[in-house]
Amino acid sequence: DIQLTQSPSFLSASVGDRVTITCRASQGITSHFAWYQQKPGKAPKLLIYAASTLQSGVPSRFSGSGSGTEFTLTISSLQPEDFATYYCQYLNSFGPGTKVDIK
Amino acid sequence: QVQLVESGGGLVKPGGSLRVSCAASGFTFSDYYMSWIRQAPGKGLEWVSYISSSGSTIYYADSVKGRFTISRDNAKNSLYLQMNSLRAEDTAVYYCARDSGSFTFWWYFDLWGRGTLVTVSS
Numbered sequence: 001d002i003q004l005t006q007s008p009s010f011l012s013a014s015v016g017d018r019v020t021i022t023c024r025a026s027q028g029i030t031s032h033f034a035w036y037q038q039k040p041g042k043a044p045k046l047l048i049y050a051a052s053t054l055q056s057g058v059p060s061r062f063s064g065s066g067s068g069t070e071f072t073l074t075i076s077s078l079q080p081e082d083f084a085t086y087y088c089q090y091l092n093s094f095g096p097g098t099k100v101d102i103k
Numbered sequence: 104q105v106q107l108v109e110s111g112g113g114l115v116k117p118g119g120s121l122r123v124s125c126a127a128s129g130f131t132f133s134d135y136y137m138s139w140i141r142q143a144p145g146k147g148l149e150w151v152s153y154i155s156s157s158g159s160t161i162y163y164a165d166s167v168k169g170r171f172t173i174s175r176d177n178a179k180n181s182l183y184l185q186m187n188s189l190r191a192e193d194t195a196v197y198y199c200a201r202d203s204g205s206f207t208f209w210w211y212f213d214l215w216g217r218g219t220l221v222t223v224s225s
Binding site: 043044087092093 | 211218
């Protein structure tokens with residue numbers, strides 16, 4: 001199986017900041033790649049699929065990019081409701097998560 | 104509305120069995136591949152199993168193969184996970200999740216239930 005690592009594992013940011021989370025795969029993968037947001041006590045929510053396609057209803061401040069072994073999730077201007085944990089996913093593998101907290 | 108609702112979680116002793124269920128509503132359940140995904144307390148997400156829309160294709164994570172059985176009843180709009188030989192490391196919230204593609208598996212989970220907690224402890 002593909003192993004996914006995320007960096008950073010934790011980040012502290014302020015409202016309005018631009019935030020980038022990186023996910024690296026243990027070997028080259030296709031762009032069949034997704035990002036999820038999870039808030040405490042809630043189920044994950046699909047944000048991005050096919051590496052860069054925004055899921056319906058997700059604000060446009062979220063964007064995804066990447067190919068090969070490195071993929072990124074960018075939040076262009078962090079909002080209060082964006083403080084959460086973010087997971088990347090490729091097929092049956094999930095990354096360990098990045099917790100975004102309030103500075 | 105479109106939703107998934109899990110049930111059947113609880114406390115079970117190591118070596119015991121439990122069946123969790125997922126009731127779907129608001130969409131044509133029989134069109135979609137479905138998965139179970141779990142999350143141990145304070146940990147990340149782990150895909151457990153998937154089943155095709157007809158039930159003819161099934162895959163399991165190595166960690167549960169031979170112990171867990173996924174099934175579905177399209178007439179009842181329900182998904183099931185039979186868990187046998189449970190271990191402490193199976194303790195987790197179990198989510199059912201819908202794959203985003205109709206009649207195919209895209210590995211994108213666009214609809215999740217709230218989850219049901221399974222605790223394996225003596």
